[in-house]
Amino acid sequence: MKAIVYRDNGGPDVLRLVERDLPVPGPGEVRVRIAVSGVNPTDWQARSGAAGPKRFPEVTPHLDGAGVIDAVGEGVDQSRVGQRVWLFMAAAGRPTGTAAEFTVVPAEQAVPLPDAAGFDVGASLGVPALTAHRALTVAEDGPSRLRPGALDGRVVLAAGGAGAVGHAVIQLARWAGATVVSTVSGPEKARLATAAGAHHVINYREGDPAAEIRKVAPDGVDIVAEVALGANLALDLAVLRTRGTISTYANDGGKPVELDVLRNMVLNARFQFLVLYTAGPEVRAAAAEDVAAAVRDGALPVGEEHGLPLVRFPLDRTADAHRAVEGGAVGKVLVDVAW
Incomplete structure (x- = not known):
């Protein structure tokens, strides 16, 4: 699979597009085929080292994203395979975020995304x-x-x-x-x-x-x-x-x-x-439940007409996406992951 990685903290130029093996979900985890990855200030702060030195030899960035579950680990209901989801905190304490064709996250961090909500909405939720x-x-x-x-x-x-x-x-x-x-x-x-x-x-x-x-x-x-x-x-x-x-x-x-x-x-x-x-897992879980309810009610649309312009980049231009966020781009910066 294609993935964006960095091995050293630094500017956007440390980001590289590479080929990596398909990840395998462990117990309690799901694998998600990413459609859209969302970029937040915390992502470039982690990459640059402003939030502290990286914790893993190689990191795939981005906390947020949206896609479809294509495999589940032990203990996860098999019926979740094929489910559209939005992800939050994907790269928190883990080396693999959503700037890749596939990522693995704990099942509770993959929240069902209603059919009426596009992947752009899903990737813009999270943080x-x-x-x-x-x-x-x-x-x-x-x-x-x-x-x-x-x-x-x-x-x-x-x-x-x-x-x-x-x-x-x-x-x-x-x-x-x-x-x-x-x-x-x-x-x-x-x-x-x-x-x-x-x-x-x-x-x-x-x-x-x-x-x-x-x-x-x-x-x-x-x-x-x-x-x-x-x-x-x-x-x-x-x-x-x-x-x-x-x-x-x-x-x-x-x-x-x-x-x-x-x-x-x-x-x-x-x-x-x-x-x-540091808000705590209970706080994040409750917030995810309420945000999911708001999404079901159609209360969180995105796009220029809804007050949040979308600024898009392909996966191989993730470095430019980081530059846009660092530069204060108005709206939500998204990375499209080719299917």
């Missing part, structure tokens, strides 16, 4: 959707699971609504019944956040964004899903309600975070820092 779910389910007085109605009466602020996680926050929050506000940096990203389903979209570079958000949420925002905590903290605190939650999954721009302790004490503010690797 963005599970991260969004976590961001929306950590509030002290909020739900720990998502379903229609779970966020009724709540206001969610999706910072950076044109990004992959921000897009998933908008879609999941709206599916769960929240009023969704999104902040963006310009008209094009505003168009994307609106297409994703945000009820209110505000350009944080113009006018008084805090006042505009307070018009929507006079009592304050319940949950902020934050992509750039250092840059946006002042705005977040200006609109956060008492006992509100700031869920931060990134600090784009790298601006240092300085906390006014007294102000946060008075607000009883909750900060939840999150990353999927």
Whole structure:
């Protein structure tokens, strides 16, 4: 089979297209013929060494993807063969991710994909959707699971609504019944956040964004899903309600975070820092179940018309796909794996 590998940490040029033997699923595992592989910032961070040195002599990257189960290991129901699935955390703690014609994952990390949902949708879930779910389910007085109605009466602020996680926050929050506000940096990203389903979209570079958000949420925002905590903290605190939650999954721009302790004490503010690797298996499993339910309801479409443009590369140009993600490509970067 064809696979992308790297043997040393470094820039995109360390990625190589090679031939490898077909993997064999072990007990509790499934083998998936990959149709589309999704690329996330964490993938290039792992490749570059920014997330720490690689753990295996050779690594096939990418956590997310979608395809069809073509073999199962001992203890896995044989009826799963032929099932369309989306994968999450495929390369987490393992040397083989989804940038290959076939990969092997634990059976629970291959989630059934409805026939109505294309492989593009499946490959775009994983890290963005599970991260969004976590961001929306950590509030002290909020739900720990998502379903229609779970966020009724709540206001969610999706910072950076044109990004992959921000897009998933908008879609999941709206599916769960929240009023969704999104902040963006310009008209094009505003168009994307609106297409994703945000009820209110505000350009944080113009006018008084805090006042505009307070018009929507006079009592304050319940949950902020934050992509750039250092840059946006002042705005977040200006609109956060008492006992509100700031869920931060990134600090784009790298601006240092300085906390006014007294102000946060008075607000009883909750900060939840999150990353999927250390969230725990129960949290990831619950998120996968809820995301799967949202997919069945048609709540997580992708593509330009749904606010998440797709940027595509063939398998032999995976290095270019990494360059696109590192360069801040707007939308979701996908790698098409030839069948």
